[in-house]
Amino acid sequence: MIDFAGRTAFVTGGANGVGLGIVRNLLNAGAKVAIADIRQDSIDRALASLDNREVMGVQLNVMDRDGYREAADRVEAEFGPVSLLFNNAGINLFQPIEDSSYDDWDWVLGVNLHGVINGVQTFAPRMKQRALDGTVKGGHITNTASMASFIAGGSPGIYNTAKFAVRGLTYSLRHSMYQYGIGVSAVHPGLVKSFIYASDDVRPDGLKGQMKPVDTAMVERLEGVHEFGMEPDVIGERILEGVRENRANIFTHPDHKAEVAELFDEILADYRDYPQDPGFEQRVAFEKIRADGFAETRRKANAPG
Numbered sequence: 337m338i339d340f341a342g343r344t345a346f347v348t349g350g351a352n353g354v355g356l357g358i359v360r361n362l363l364n365a366g367a368k369v370a371i372a373d374i375r376q377d378s379i380d381r382a383l384a385s386l387d388n389r390e391v392m393g394v395q396l397n398v399m400d401r402d403g404y405r406e407a408a409d410r411v412e413a414e415f416g417p418v419s420l421l422f423n424n425a426g427i428n429l430f431q432p433i434e435d436s437s438y439d440d441w442d443w444v445l446g447v448n449l450h451g452v453i454n455g456v457q458t459f460a461p462r463m464k465q466r467a468l469d470g471t472v473k474g475g476h477i478t479n480t481a482s483m484a485s486f487i488a489g490g491s492p493g494i495y496n497t498a499k500f501a502v503r504g505l506t507y508s509l510r511h512s513m514y515q516y517g518i519g520v521s522a523v524h525p526g527l528v529k530s531f532i533y534a535s536d537d538v539r540p541d542g543l544k545g546q547m548k549p550v551d552t553a554m555v556e557r558l559e560g561v562h563e564f565g566m567e568p569d570v571i572g573e574r575i576l577e578g579v580r581e582n583r584a585n586i587f588t589h590p591d592h593k594a595e596v597a598e599l600f601d602e603i604l605a606d607y608r609d610y611p612q613d614p615g616f617e618q619r620v621a622f623e624k625i626r627a628d629g630f631a632e633t634r635r636k637a638n639a640p641g
Contacts, residue, residue, distance in 0.1 A: 337580050337640055338476055338519070341366030344415040346408070348398050348455060349425030351378035354480060354528055354575075357568030358422050361576050363389050367420065370411040372396040374425070374538055390415070397540075398425045398451030404458045417466055419475035420579075423455040424523075426480060427538065433493035437546030441494055443539055448498035449505075452479050456509060460518075467516035476519040476579050479506045483526050483592050486599065510584060511630075514637035519582040523575055526589030529565035582640055 345362050349355040350371035359382070362369050368390040373379050379393035392414060394407040412418055427447045429440055456477065466472035484492070485499035503522050510520035539547065571588045578586030587593075 338474055338582075340420065340576070342368075343420050343475075344368045344370070344411065344418045345420035345422065346370045346372060346411055346418045346455075346459065347422040347424055348372045348396065348451065349480075350422075351375060351382040351393070354523075354525060354568050354571050355422070355424045356382055357570070357572030358424060358575055359391065359572070360386070360569055361572040362420070363391060365576065368415045370394055370407075370415065370418075372398075372407055372425075374398075398423075398454055399446040399540075401454050401457075404454045408458050408462075417462070417472050418459055419463060419466075419472050421455055421459045421463075421475075421477045422480070422575075423452040423478070424480040425451050426482075428492055428495050429536075430492050431548070432491045433497075435548070436494055437548075439543045439546040443543040444494040445498050446543075448495065449501050452502050452505060455479075456505070460509065460513065463518055464513070464516050467518060474517045474519075476521065476582075477509065477513065478521045478523060478575065478579055478586075481506065481522045481524050483524050483589070483596075485522070485524060486596050487592065507584065510637050511633045514633075514639075519579065519637075521578055521583055521586050523578070523586045523588065525566070525571055526591050527565040528571060529563065529567055582638065584638065 340362060345367045347355050347358050347362070347369060350359050350369075351373035352375075355371070355373070359369050359371055363386065369392075371379055371382055371391060371393045373382075373393070373395065374397050376393075376395045379395060383391065383393050392411065394410060396403055396407045398404065408418065425447060427444065429436070429444050431440070456479075460477065463472070463475050463477075467475070479502050481502040482495075482499040484496050485503040488496040488500070506520055506522040513520050536547075566589060574588040575586055
């Protein structure tokens with residue numbers, strides 16, 4: 337079971353919502369924490385609320401690879417090697433795929449998928465090398481997906497696409513990083529008390545060319561809905577509990593369990609018992625070797641940290 341005390345954590349989207357809930361819980365657990373966020377004013381407000389504990393802020397657009405590396409270098413120079421990474425930054429665009437533009441795709445995937453990729457590419461090699469060198473033992477990478485990585489409606493289509501991809505990325509990374517003593521988890525929150533409904537406020541000017549006008553009435557409705565979201569501090573506490581237990585999936589909300597079970601039943605029901613085709617036996621024999629190896633990898637990856 338991983339101990340957070342004394343470790344350095346890097347939390348993207350850390351100045352608001354789930355990110356700030358993670359930050360507070362990490363500080364309470366004795367970690368040193370870097371709050372990475374695109375909004376400097378939000379970072380300043382977050383820092384002012386945290387009683388000057390071992391916490392620092394770094395302004396970061398997670399779409400910026402060079403900026404990510406520079407932020408990582410700055411944090412590690414001040415707080416030491418990062419061994420806890422929380423790829424949490426996210427935005428949303430509440431519209432279906434057929435009504436979306438390439439600018440919409442580039443923005444939502446840029447933050448929600450490539451932001452996670454940039455975090456992993458920046459820190460995972462460093463964490464691996466330090467584990468091999470014996471300079472830092474263990475660690476954990478936590479990627480915020482969503483219940484939208486399981487439950488896909490017509491809207492928000494691009495958000496669903498990104499979150500499904502984050503889930504796949506996380507599973508694959510988990511099955512390689514375990515051999516270095518580093519755990520990897522996907523977080524699947526439901527409705528959160530946050531400002532994600534106002535994501536257009538931080539949309540880059542360069543990706544506004546094909547942007548649809550903001551539906552202010554819908555934003556107001558979403559604001560009212562998010563008022564009933566789960567408190568970020570509660571979510572942060574549940575996320576850290578899942579990290580301690582090295583869970584592959586961290587479900588912070590109990591709200592969707594029956595719905596997910598129903599979806600998986602529907603998926604299994606789509607299988608058909610087709611007659612055996614030529615090559616079936618050889619293919620199944622190969623798949624058994626692969627499946628046995630995958631089962632062993634999962635067993636090792638699921639072992640307590």
